[in-house]
Amino acid sequence: MTEVNIFNNINEEEKKRLLTCLNAKKINFKKEQSIISNIQNTSTIGYIISGSADLLRYDFNGYRTILEKYNENDVFGDMLANTNNGELMVIATSDCEVLFMDYDHLINKCKKNCPYHTTIVNNVINILSDKVNKQNERIEILTKRSIREKLLEYFNTISKNKISKTFYLPFTFTDLADYLSIDRSSMSREIKNLKDEGFIAIQGKRITLLY
Amino acid sequence: MTEVNIFNNINEEEKKRLLTCLNAKKINFKKEQSIISNIQNTSTIGYIISGSADLLRYDFNGYRTILEKYNENDVFGDMLANTNNGELMVIATSDCEVLFMDYDHLINKCKKNCPYHTTIVNNVINILSDKVNKQNERIEILTKRSIREKLLEYFNTISKNKISKTFYLPFTFTDLADYLSIDRSSMSREIKNLKDEGFIAIQGKRITLLY
DNA sequence: ATAAAAATGTTGCATTTGCAACATTTTGGT
DNA sequence: ACCAAAATGTTGCAAATGCAACATTTTTAT
Helix, strand or coil: CCCCCCCCCCCHHHHHHHHHCCCCCEEEEEECCCHHHHCCCCCEEEEEEECCEEEECCCCCEEEEEEEEECCCCCEEECCCCCCCCCEEEEECCCEEEEEEHHHHHHHHHHHHCCCHHHHHHHHHHHHHHHHHHHEEEEEHHHCEEEEEEHHHHHHHHHHHHCCCCEHHHHHHHCCCCCCHHCHHHHHHHHHHHHHCCCCCEEEEEEECCC | CCCCCCCCCCHHHHHHHHHHHHHEEEECCCCECHHHHHHCCCCCEEEEEEEHHHHHHEECCCCEEEEEEEEEEEEEHHHHHHCCCCEEEEEEEECHHHHHEHHHHHCCCHHCCCCCCCHHHHHHHHHHHHHHHHHHHHHHHCCCCCCHHHHHHHHHHHHHHHHHCCCEEECCHHHHHHHHHHHHHHHHHCCCCCCCCCCCEEECCEEEECC
16 A cells, blocks of 8 residues: 655665665564564654554553554654654554664765665655655544444545455454544444445455445 | 744745746735635645635535644645545635745756755655644544543643643634534533533633643 | 624533443464 | 454443534624
8 A cells, every 4th residue: 555665766785785874773573562662762763674563542541542554664653753642652463574763864864975865855755745645534534423424434545545346454343443433333333234224245354335 | 833844944045046946926815715726736835925724624414624724834735745535625714825836846856956955855854744743633632532532632732732731722612623523512511511620721712721 | 883793602302322241253373 | 173362243221422403792894
């Protein structure tokens, strides 16, 4: 889904030199491990080489909300603009390899030495634009007033991205409820209604929009 | 509130030359006028010289949602990552002057000629980061499960930004309800509860957090 | 200054949603 | 293949929210 990659237009040779220059470090994480606690300072950004992770928030009631999902080539970290209010965490949802780099180094320090600086900066702009777009989608969904509307807006968004009326949920239903910030059983009830009323067909995680 | 400005670190002299080179056009709008319909193509971005405007969405039920508020020095437009699904519009909330520029020109074409290109690019990164942060705040608010929690999260956000327990709402209550995506009368009821229970003090738009 | 329009405050009632509790199915690990 | 854990499905009931309708206050335009 993510088209932009911080290393777009930088070949493997250049990339290797760049990583040395950036003092980048690769760390492996097992599924369920906490990634963000391994980030020492707020100017560190993480780049997912392989695997996946979630950005989570637990509020004081214990409610969990999935704020973002990260996959291969995604970048995360405070400098890429996650409000750092302490209750956030990034958890590996599968075994994954993460490359840690220093943001300031990436953006500023290289400026004089490194010919790939301009390319990196343009990639960062694209990553940020992409992120803003995804957040816009999320906001569109969350501002819908009912569970039904939230579900349909969410389904439409996926359908548009996949350019298909049929698609597979990238979530368990339990996680989807957290993502939409609604009660799981109420969501389950509403999905049943949508099915009964002929709006959608659904087998497991495979959903087809019938409208 | 917005600290970053696309013309940061570019002096007036340089700015003038830049605007000529960018083929920038200034247009004045009266309060309530539609700004976005004046944007011809999606690579145009608007810069608010003075005044204010809202990015609005009307859904098929006629519900209005305020997606973003723009003030002096803010920048908006598709290239700065607003999902362009047709139902969006930017409306002047006061008389305002808007400077229209071509985004590609700003980012790419100038590259060889214009020494301020690097500065502009860094400013764009800051603007995007800032936008991601604001959207994060919005998402934090919208994912709260109850009207009470949404209100408190919103008040806390403003309070943090102003570094004060007392602040003035930048909204009418009617608009605030649209921003929080909740029913106005229900919100009004809950604000009364918060007041009665001693969580907040409120006179008009002046709110003080008492916790 | 005045009238009209918009915003705010308030309340009863219908509806939706959340919650709890439990049954059933699927998944993951050994 | 088996067990345990997680996910899913289901439902009655309580609580929160939305809706409608109206009164009151504030804002805006002339």
